[in-house]
Amino acid sequence: MRATEVRPSGIERTFGENELIVSKTDPRGVITYANDVFLRISALSEDQALGSPHNIIRHPDMPRAVFKLLWDTLEQRKEIFAYVLNLASDGAHYWVYAHVTPSFDRSGRLLGYHSNRRRPSQPAVAAIREVYARLLDEERRQSRTPDAVAAGMAALERMLAERGRTYDELVWDVTDGGAR
Amino acid sequence: MKARPETVDAAALDEAVRLVTEVCERACNGDLEARVPVISGSERAARIRIAINGLLDHVDAFVRESGAASAAAAEGRFHRRFLTQGLDGAYRAAAEQITHSNQVMSRTAAQFADAARARQALADELESAVLTVSEQVATAATEMGRSANGLADFARVAVADAERGLGTVSSLRTSSDEIRHAVDLINQVAAQTRLLALNATIEAARAGSAGRGFGVVANEVKNLANETSASSEEIMSQVNTVQQSAADAIGVLEAVTNRIREMSVLVEGIAQAVDGGHQIEDVGLSQLAEVLRAEVSRFVSTIRAS
Numbered sequence: 001m002r003a004t005e006v007r008p009s010g011i012e013r014t015f016g017e018n019e020l021i022v023s024k025t026d027p028r029g030v031i032t033y034a035n036d037v038f039l040r041i042s043a044l045s046e047d048q049a050l051g052s053p054h055n056i057i058r059h060p061d062m063p064r065a066v067f068k069l070l071w072d073t074l075e076q077r078k079e080i081f082a083y084v085l086n087l088a089s090d091g092a093h094y095w096v097y098a099h100v101t102p103s104f105d106r107s108g109r110l111l112g113y114h115s116n117r118r119r120p121s122q123p124a125v126a127a128i129r130e131v132y133a134r135l136l137d138e139e140r141r142q143s144r145t146p147d148a149v150a151a152g153m154a155a156l157e158r159m160l161a162e163r164g165r166t167y168d169e170l171v172w173d174v175t176d177g178g179a180r
Numbered sequence: 181m182k183a184r185p186e187t188v189d190a191a192a193l194d195e196a197v198r199l200v201t202e203v204c205e206r207a208c209n210g211d212l213e214a215r216v217p218v219i220s221g222s223e224r225a226a227r228i229r230i231a232i233n234g235l236l237d238h239v240d241a242f243v244r245e246s247g248a249a250s251a252a253a254a255e256g257r258f259h260r261r262f263l264t265q266g267l268d269g270a271y272r273a274a275a276e277q278i279t280h281s282n283q284v285m286s287r288t289a290a291q292f293a294d295a296a297r298a299r300q301a302l303a304d305e306l307e308s309a310v311l312t313v314s315e316q317v318a319t320a321a322t323e324m325g326r327s328a329n330g331l332a333d334f335a336r337v338a339v340a341d342a343e344r345g346l347g348t349v350s351s352l353r354t355s356s357d358e359i360r361h362a363v364d365l366i367n368q369v370a371a372q373t374r375l376l377a378l379n380a381t382i383e384a385a386r387a388g389s390a391g392r393g394f395g396v397v398a399n400e401v402k403n404l405a406n407e408t409s410a411s412s413e414e415i416m417s418q419v420n421t422v423q424q425s426a427a428d429a430i431g432v433l434e435a436v437t438n439r440i441r442e443m444s445v446l447v448e449g450i451a452q453a454v455d456g457g458h459q460i461e462d463v464g465l466s467q468l469a470e471v472l473r474a475e476v477s478r479f480v481s482t483i484r485a486s
Contacts, residue, residue, distance in 0.1 A: 020266040022237040024213065033215045035237055036230050046218055079248050099263065101244050103213055111213055116241045118265045172259040 008059065009091030014119060015041050021096060021117035024103070027110050029054045043088040059087040063135035064145070065152025069167060070100060074113060077102050081171045083120060083128040095125045097175065120175075127174045134159065189221045196225035200232050212240040242271050246278055258286035303480045310476040317469040321454050324465070328451035335444040342437040346430060353426045356419045363412045363419070370408040377402035 015021065015037060024033040034042075034049040042049070042057050049056070058067075062085050073080040079101045086094050096117035103111045120128075138155040139148040160167060196219045206214035215236060216229040245262050252260035261282065264275045377398045384395030456464030463471070 018266055018268060020237060020241055022241070024215070033233075035233060050218075079244075099244070101248065114240065114244065116237075116244070116266065118263065168257070169259055172261075176259075 006087055006089055006091055008061075008087060008093055011092040013041060013088060013092040013094040015094070017119055019119070022115070023049075023054070024112055024114050025054050026112045029113070031056070032112060041088065041094055042086065043090040043092065048089070057086040057088070059085045059093055061085055061093075061132070061136065063132050063139055063152045063156075064149045065135050065139065065156050066132070068149050068153060069156070074100060074102055077104075077110075081168070081175070083124065083132075083171070083174065084117075085132075095120050097124070121177070123177055124174045131159065131170075131174075192219060192221035192225050195219060196222065196228055200228060203232060203236070207236055207239070212236060212243060238267065238271060242267060242275070245275065249278055249282060253282040253285050256289060258282060258289070299483055299486075303483045306476060307480045310473055314469040314473040318466045321465040321469065325451060325454040328447050328454060331447045332444060332451065335440050335447060338440045339437055339444070342433050342440065346433045346437070349426045349429045349433065353423055353430075356423045356426070359419050360416065363415050367409060367412045370405040370412065373408075374402055374405040377405060 019037045020035070021038045021041060022033070022035040023031055023038050025031050031049050031052050031054055034044070034046065038044075039046055039049060044056070066082055066084070070080050070082055079099065082098050082100070084096050084098050086096060088094065097120040098115055098117045100113055100115045103114050105111050135152045135155050139152040142148040142151050156167070160170060163170065165173065196216075199216050199219065203214045203216045215233050219225040219229055245267075249260060249262040252258070262275045262279045264272050264279070267275055380398035380401070381395055384391035384398055387394070452464075454465045456467055
């Protein structure tokens with residue numbers, strides 16, 4: 001896959017306060033639509049983006065547990081909010097505040113997933129970096145991917161239990177600048 | 181790279197119009213998954229595509245946000261507010277209205293929860309207060325009942341004692357009457373004796389010196405009869421005093437007995453109020469306390485359940 005070949009350059013990219021990065025995938029996570037902001041920020045052409053798996057923009061510093069939680073939540077037909085660090089094809093990285101929702105047809109059949117991404121605030125990114133650093137630390141102690149996911153999930157659950165918050169509440173605390 | 185209008189491929193524009201029309205019709209019918217696909221060969225067509233897709237992205241975002249934010253508020257997840265970022269103008273105004281409504285719902289929910297908590301606390305207090313009072317009333321009622329029964333027993337004994345005293349004093353009066361009768365008899369005997377002594381004195385005088393000794397004896401007999409009469413009068417006076425005293429004692433004892441009987445009726449009234457009477461509807465104080473406790477328990481349960 002192309003994403004794995006891209007080496008992070010350490011250059012941070014941002015987008016407009018009122019811009020939305022939009023993409024749609026089929027139920028397997030293959031990109032079926034990407035808006036102009038998506039293409040510009042991820043430095044992908046429409047040809048490169050459409051038909052690729054969504055992890056084409058996955059950054060190696062993203063904890064696997066967050067994606068596991070994301071897919072588990074979507075499978076329950078629920079929306080999820082997540083702070084995500086993405087990797088553009090030119091090696092630049094960009095933080096997004098993603099809102100991912102399943103799309104259904106009139107009969108309730110799953111059509112795919114829709115993601116709206118907004119520019120996160122600096123304090124929110126700083127707060128979430130700390131959380132993700134702890135998860136990554138746990139995940140990187142494991143050599144096998146399933147073990148890493150499990151270790152990251154366990155660390156996340158411990159952290160939520162310590163704070164007495166659900167994941168949803170934690171994300172909104174961070175968004176509202178009230179993360180403890 | 182910029183294509184000049186005169187070089188625009190008319191076929192590409194026709195294709196763009198067809199695709200945009202189709203997508204707009206789907207979107208009109210509520211299919212927000214529809215997007216205009218890639219159109220090659222015309223920069224103007226590409227710009228129309230981006231504009232239409234941008235419009236659909238914003239409508240899509242608004243619809244997803246409003247649905248999810250309202251659903252979250254209905255579930256009480258008030259932390260999940262409407263994300264207005266990325267939405268402008270009328271979208272943002274409507275979004276802020278939804279956020280405001282959710283905040284009002286959140287406040288109302290919080291006030292309702294506070295009121296419910298206060299009601300629960302009040303119910304707890306009421307229950308515990310009534311329980312304490314009814315326990316105290318039950319204890320006091322038991323104590324009062326015991327005292328009233330003790331008093332009633334005491335009154336019965338007192339009446340019996342007074343009646344016995346009355347009997348004793350009455351027999352004293354009877355004895356006095358018998359004494360008076362006996363003393364009357366003694367008086368009659370003394371009067372006869374005095375008459376006999378007088379006759380004996382006259383006969384002794386008539387006998388002259390030979391009857392002098394007999395005259396002395398007759399005189400002594402007369403003196404004895406006189407002394408007997410005097411003693412009898414003394415006894416009669418004592419007996420009268422005893423009889424007067426007995427009558428007084430009887431009056432006093434009867435008055436005491438009557439007072440104790442009246443007191444018994446009052447004590448019986450207290451016992452009945454405490455223990456309940458013989459009628460079913462005639463419940464006592466401890467039963468009333470239990471009824472009060474049960475009623476308050478029922479009331480408190482209703483409040484807790486509401």
